[in-house]
Amino acid sequence: MRKLLRTLFVNSEECYLFLENENVVIKNNDKIITKIPLLQLENILYFGYKGASPSLMGECSKRNIGFCFLTPQGRFLARVSGTGNSNVLLRIRQYQVASDSSQSFSFARNFIVGKIFNARSYIERMVRNHAYSLDKEKLAEVSAVLAILIKKARKSSDIDSLRGFEGNAAQKYFSVFSEFILQNRADFPFNGREKRPPIGSINALLSFVYTILAHDCANALESVGLDAYAGFMHTNRPGRPSLALDMMEEMRSVLADRFVLYLINNQKILSKHFLIKENGATWLNDDGRKILFKAWQEKKDEEIIHPFLREKIKWGLMPYVQSLLLARTLRGDIEEYPVFLWR
Secondary structure: OOOOOEEEEEOOOOEEEEEEOOEEEEEEOOEEEEEEEHHHEEEEEEEOOOOEOHHHHHHHHHOOOEEEEEOOOOOEEEEEOOOOOOOHHHHHHHHHHHHOHHHHHHHHHHHHHHHHHHHHHHHHHHHHHOOOOOOHHHHHHHHHHHHHHHHHHHHOOOHHHHHHHHHHHHHHHHHOHHHHOOOOOOOOOOOOOOEOOEEOHHHHHHHHHHHHHHHHHHHHHHHOOOOOOOOOOOOOOOOOOHHHHHHHHHHHHHHHHHHHHHHHHOOOOOHHHEEEOOOOEEEEOHHHHHHHHHHHHHHHOOEEEOOOOOOEEEHHHHHHHHHHHHHHHHHOOOOOOOOOOOO
16 A cells, blocks of 8 residues: 655745755745655645746656645646656546546546535534534435435436536535534634635635645546546546546545534634635635645544445545546456445
8 A cells, every 4th residue: 555655835935946865955035944855755735936946846757746836825837747657558548438428427427426425424424423513404404405416316327417416416515514613603604615716714725625635636646547637527628637626526525625624613724814805815824824734734644444445544545545446447447436435
């Protein structure tokens, strides 16, 4: 099993990264901030504009270290990728499936069934753990609707109906999302998902964490030889990691959404950690990002039992494990992609 290595988050817009003796060196103006051996890293996420040296990007590509450039607000800019350990036969098979609507639909259906199933599981778990703090009747009603939508999604036969069930499920799920805010509700109001731009603190956190998760999925897919940009459900277009976006659907509620609520309910992130623009767009500030990055790395170290493998793994390895299972399914070793179902 792959070792869970460190993700380097570069949060300062003034930093420049370069390579020195197999170390990534972080420089702020003329001052060296730190040096980190590349052997300790599996990902670098850079939030800023000064950039990195070509030699560092080339070495990261050679070592299959994910390197992603984002704006300080978390908007994706670019990813560095090289030859990796691409298996040409596996990628040919992936492209065949992606170009065949009937074959790609079977994968898309599993991704969305997993997404709705896990959203419902999270609602049910919250009711069990916080029965006296939540509107159980409202949550039971939404849970029942999601159960119906799971069955409908499983029986769906075309992508348009599947997207309709997904949209209905997302609307129902987020209609009760504010119920899960157990602390500082006045500082964290939520009236629905708004993402371009994110409006309100919760939407800002969700969008930011989804961006990080998408990068983790893209890097995991590339590491097992798949093309993160050739998807089965999300529309393929230049610069869009469509397969990573496909695969992260099943992980949104159980990994990203739970993490956001953990930050709020444990008062790790407070109202002072946000910047609000004149148009209502909301972004994490520098201090907020630092807190989030540290907590995200800690979350990735927590262990769970994988429902398909029946083995103990760390949360941070879940994108990698699902990528391996996806690759095995494409090769024909597994009859149907075993979506991650959290109970």
